[in-house]
Amino acid sequence: MTMMIQKELAIYTxxxxxxxxxxxxxxxxxxxxxxxxxxxxVGTLLKNLPDGSSLxxxxxxxxxxxxxxxxxxxxxxxxxxxxYSEGVVFNKGKVDLNLYGI
Numbered sequence: 001m002t003m004m005i006q007k008e009l010a011i012y013t014x015x016x017x018x019x020x021x022x023x024x025x026x027x028x029x030x031x032x033x034x035x036x037x038x039x040x041x042v043g044t045l046l047k048n049l050p051d052g053s054s055l056x057x058x059x060x061x062x063x064x065x066x067x068x069x070x071x072x073x074x075x076x077x078x079x080x081x082x083x084y085s086e087g088v089v090f091n092k093g094k095v096d097l098n099l100y101g102i
Contacts, residue, residue, distance in 0.1 A: 007035050011042055018059040021087045022102050023095055025063045043068070058082040065094040065101075 001009075010033035017032075018024050024032070026039040035041070046057050058079045062068045069076035071093070080090070088100050095101075 007033065007038065007041065008045060010034055011038075011045055012055060015042075015046075015055055015057065015060060018056055018102055020056075021100070023059050023061050023065075023083065023088060023097070023100050024102050025097070026060060027063055028101070029060060059086075061095060065097050067093075 011029060014029045014032040015024075026042040027036075029042045030036055030038040033042075042060065046060060049055060049057055067076050067079050069079060083095070084090070088095055
């Protein structure tokens with residue numbers, strides 16, 4: 001197995017482990033996967049997920065506690081609604097990482 005495939009598998013596993021009602025950041029997912037300097041890779045992998053993926057991509061947000069999509073976009077609304085439906089609360093567009101983060 002190549003190093004890249006190992007990284008991808010570890011990152012997908014870390015994302016899969018985020019419980020319902022919790023979030024994690026790109027950087028924290030990279031760290032949990034064992035590759036702490038690969039936050040951008042986490043974003044790239046999520047960006048390239050196939051439609052209909054069962055991976056809970058919506059539980060990954062940025063280090064400021066915000067959704068990374070443009071606020072007016074349909075993807076922003078989709079991610080917001082998925083998190084909201086799981087009980088994640090936003091205050092002024094941010095999630096309290098101390099409360100909801102893993």
